[in-house]
Amino acid sequence: MKVTVLQTDIVWEDAVANRKRIEKLVEGQEDTDLFVLPEMFSTGFSMNPVEIAEKEEGETLQWMRRMAEEHRCVLAGSLSVSESGMFYNRFYFVCPDGTIHRYDKRHLFTFGGEDKRYIPGGKRVIVSYGGFRILLQICYDLRFPVWSRCRNDYDVAIYVANWPVGRREVWDTLLRARALENQCYVVGVNRTGHDPQCSYNGGSVIINPYGKLMASCEDDKEETASAVLAREPLDTFRKHFPVLGDGDDFNLSL
Template sequence: MKIVILQTDIVWANPSANIEKADEIINRHEGVDIFVLPEMFSTGFCTNPEGIAEKSNSGTLEWMKRTAQRKNCAMAGSIALEDNGKYYNRFYFVHPGGTVDWYDKKHLFTFGGEHKRFTAGSKRIIVNYRGVRILLQVCYDLRFPVWSRNRNDYDIAIYVASWPTPRVEVWKLLLRARAIENQCYVVGVNRVGKDPDCDYIGGSAVISPYGKVVAACEDGNACEAVADIDMSELEEFRKKFPVLNDADSFELV
């Protein structure tokens, strides 16, 4: 599976400019299975979404659908969305045929006030795409391993983020931890640049189940990275070292 991660410098509250930037990158690549963009990639991370969040008939979502069809790929990334009077940090996974799966961020970033205006999701979402099971996660979710615990039900976890520079080493360490403990590939996509509140340096990477970096973007630069993942290697590793079979059982309440 070929995955391209886009570490973009997001223009504040300007979906058309951010889509144009993403298109420039996407059009350079062929034969890609999934393009992954950061958290709230069309606007930047906002905790006061009035006047910034997109509507349920989001133009960004329509662009994702058109691009997925045109490039015969999946498009993944979150946007700030207003739906029936509520605001969500919604991670869209758009299939080439136009089918859309989505995950509403469960762990809202209370330290930054995200919980004051946004509504948390409650449903864990795993997407089946080209024979691969993919868990959808957003930013702060990375700090809560129970929510992402692999129950032998996914192969790749995707984390899209707006993770500030002062805590970027935590981001990098936790991406590796989630890959190792869940015996899966982890795709972590963070932004670069500035918004009204924070600076971002990136640290986007694809991590193997061994905790090794498969592909990574250069810190501080708007760029992309390409990872070719051999899912048969993951299957072989799990057979050889079936650690997930010994995981503790639990229920989320």
């Protein structure tokens, strides 16, 4: 499965402009199976959901459906979504056949006031696609290893983020740690540019189960990077070095 990360410079609270930028980055990459976008890719990490949140069947989700069908690929990334009078930071995984998987961010970023504007999710979501089991995660989730602990139930972890420059070393370190401790591929997609609160310099990567870099985007640049994820080396590694089978048993309390 070929995965392409889209490291974008998000235009603040302008969904139309951001969709157009993404379309240009996708052009000419017809061999990609899965495109991964940053957190809140259509607006930036805005704490103004009353103004920017879209309905469940809003324009950006419909656009994701059209793009997935037209390019015969998956589009994945999060949006600010309004549902039943409440707001969610919702990860959409949109398949070319129109199937949509949803994950609501579990760990809301209290330091930035996200918990005062959005409702946390309570369901861990793993999607089966292209021969892989894929865990969906959003930004701050990266700091909580129990939530993303592999219990022989996934092969790829995707983290979409708006992770600022000041904490960039944490992003780099934890992405690699998640790949190593879970013997999985990790796809981490961050934005570049600025919003009213923070600056971002990217760090979008694809990491293999050995913690080695497979592909990366240049810092401070809007661009793409791709890698092919293969089952055989992952399965062989897990079989011959059975770390996951030696892990501690536990239950999550939600």
